[in-house]
Amino acid sequence: MNIGDFLKELPGKKLDEKLFLLKYKPHEKSHLVIKDPSKCLLCEKKQCTHICPSKTYEWQEERILISHENCLECGSCRIVCDEFNNIDWQYPPGSFGVTYKYG
Numbered sequence: 614m615n616i617g618d619f620l621k622e623l624p625g626k627k628l629d630e631k632l633f634l635l636k637y638k639p640h641e642k643s644h645l646v647i648k649d650p651s652k653c654l655l656c657e658k659k660q661c662t663h664i665c666p667s668k669t670y671e672w673q674e675e676r677i678l679i680s681h682e683n684c685l686e687c688g689s690c691r692i693v694c695d696e697f698n699n700i701d702w703q704y705p706p707g708s709f710g711v712t713y714k715y716g
C-alpha cells in the first residue's frame with residue numbers, strides 16, 4: 614500500500630491522527646540530501662517546506678533543516694524542487710523507513 618491509498622482509507626481523520634498510525638524505523642544516515650545548500654538561498658518559493666506532509670523540511674536561519682526520520686517516502690519533494698533539482702532522494706536501505714500498519 615502506498616501513502617496515497619493509506620490516507621484515502623482513513624476518511625474523517627485529521628492528518629496528524631493518520632501520521633500517528635505509521636511506524637518509523639529511521640536509518641542513521643539520511644536518505645534525503647540537499648545537493649547544494651547555496652541554491653536554496655536562491656529558491657524563492659522553497660516548495661519543499663510546503664509540499665511535505667510530514668514537515669520533514671524546515672527553513673531556519675538561512676538554511677534547510679531535514680528531519681529525515683519523519684519522511685513518508687511519497688517522493689513529492691524531489692518533484693517540486695524542479696527549478697534547482699537540488700534534492701538527492703533515495704529509499705532508505707533494507708527494512709528502514711516508514712511502514713504502514715494496515716498494508
Ligand code: SF4
Pocket residue numbers: 647652653656658659660661662677693694697698699700
Ligand atoms: S525546493 Fe529545492 S532549492 Fe528550494 S529550498 Fe527546497 S531543496 Fe532548496
Ligand code: SF4
Pocket residue numbers: 645664665666667668669670683684685686687688689690691
Ligand atoms: S518524500 Fe514526501 S514525506 Fe519524504 S520528505 Fe519528501 S515530501 Fe516529505
